[in-house]
Amino acid sequence: MTNLAYESSQGDLDHELVALQNLRPIPRISIQAFCETDSVAGPIDRAADDRRMARAHVKVHMGGIASALDLYQSAPTPNLIILESRHEPKELLASLHQLSEVCDPSTKVIVVGHYNDVWLYRELIRSGISEYVVAPISMADILAVIASIFVDPEAEPLGKSIAFLGAKGGVGSSTLAHNFAWTQSKLFGSETVIADMDLAFGTANINFDQDPAQGIAEAVFAPERIDEVYLDRLLAQCAEKLSLLAAPSTLDRTYDFEPDAFQQIIETAQRSAPMLVLDLPHVWNGWTKTTLMQADDVVITATPELANLRNTKNIVDTLKKLRPNDAPPKLIINQAGMPKRPEISAADFADPLGLTPMAVIPFDPHFFGTAANNGRMLGEMDPKHVIVQTINEIAHVLTGRSEVKARKRSGLGDLFGRLKSSKSSKK
Structure with missing residues (x-):
């Protein structure tokens, strides 16, 4: 069992290295993440330490959407917010609607959810969410999603x-x-x-x-x-x-x-x-x-x-x-x-x-x-x-x-x- 576990973890690591190989550096953006579980906060912390994120400023909070709502009542929103939520789809959409009222229009949002639901994905994209990712996630997942928003050569200039x-x-x-x-x-x-x-x-x-x-x-x-x-x-x-x-x-x-x-x-x-x-x-x-x-x-x-x-x-x-x-x-x-x-x-x-x-x-x-x-x-x-x-x-x-x-x-x-x-x- 130990050898199988090692081979599995080594395979995951190799997969991450391949996925990261062609990623360009993330630009000078501010990122704040609001997590509910360590299994999501951990990969985001690891991503923040990656050399491709050297120019980005990343801060990880615990508490999910509720913490984000509390913070942004009195603070400006960053370039990117990453939100983890274990809410059911309709409850998640309602919470995000509340958050939209205190967010700058230019702020991008990535939602990490726990429901693999096509209807939810479509509703989130339609409402302006940049990306929806289903947990569990890896460091490579986080970097790839951020890069797809800010490093896409076909996208409009960030600055x-x-x-x-x-x-x-x-x-x-x-x-x-x-x-x-x-x-x-x-x-x-x-x-x-x-x-x-x-x-x-x-x-x-x-x-x-x-x-x-x-x-x-x-x-x-x-x-x-x-x-x-x-x-x-x-x-x-x-x-x-x-x-x-x-x-x-x-x-x-x-x-x-x-x-x-x-x-x-x-x-x-x-x-x-x-x-x-x-x-x-x-x-x-x-x-x-x-x-x-x-x-x-x-x-x-x-x-x-x-x-x-x-x-x-x-x-x-x-x-x-x-x-x-x-x-x-x-x-x-x-x-x-x-x-x-x-x-x-x-x-x-x-x-x-x-x-x-x-x-x-x-x-x-x-x-x-x-x-x-x-x-x-x-x-x-x-x-x-x-x-x-x-x-x-x-x-x-x-x-x-x-x-x-x-x-x-x-x-x-x-x-x-x-x-x-x-x-x-x-x-």
Whole structure:
């Protein structure tokens, strides 16, 4: 009996090794499992320690659906929830309906049940459950199911890409991109990658107090090497769930690229993390145009001045042509209320653009400067500061957790007449 038992367990192990051999690494996702039995919790724990799950964050709870309901009343849901339930089919469906009321729409759910029921499977899939697995399960089963959801080459990219662009140089677009990335990774526990695409003058490494030996330049100059494993080696860890693809910030070479030079990097990064923040330089060339055209969302940062308004209008009009079936870009007005500087009001700035500002951030050089000089994010300096609260709101809007609040429109007078007359006088 002992030999037969050994041969059986060895056969199971061999089967697992074969099943795991061709699995690609699981991307940077957060996973929480709620189990009722050790026979299900054990394989999930083993899967969490597998090298293919090195980038994922896994936490196993006991208590099943009831524990999940209790937790998510006050906590954000992760990218993936694994639920074990010994409930009968109709009772299971009722419990899952309750859970759906506290889950983010983007959260995927795997159910591990104890009933081999075709009707139940069909009902679960119809109601939006990603997969139903009948217990008992193995480590290989868990990894294969997760991979089928997040690593399927035919599936849509996992990560959302958000491109930040300044209407002019020095308006604070990079600073806001970095603080948004840090904030949303903290607020929502979401794995985030920030790519500093200003290869000559990028500041992400300074703002995050990092000095990585490699970064985005290695990827863009060797596109044939780019895959998820290679990209992972280039990332610098800035916080628990925030990674940086740093710019070299040197002038030892020129950075002239083909229009699609960054696309493979972006697509690979999107398969590796739920959120990709693209910090674009204030330049206009083929690759910036392509990046803006293909990003999931675009954020324009501008200061309330006439040249910024002209540039923002040009960018908005161009994006309408490039992205006719997409939502318009988001607008942040930064450095509002600078002493002794004549300004355009936020309402007058926004009206000719047809946009409602996502945020208006006041001029506060001491707060921003102190954070930058110390290589820290604003939320680390003073979590209760009004600007930090505004960035928290930006994070909610950009991740789809809230909407931009409409503001009352105001008259514009001859603001655009001034723009046109300014152009005429220069001719």
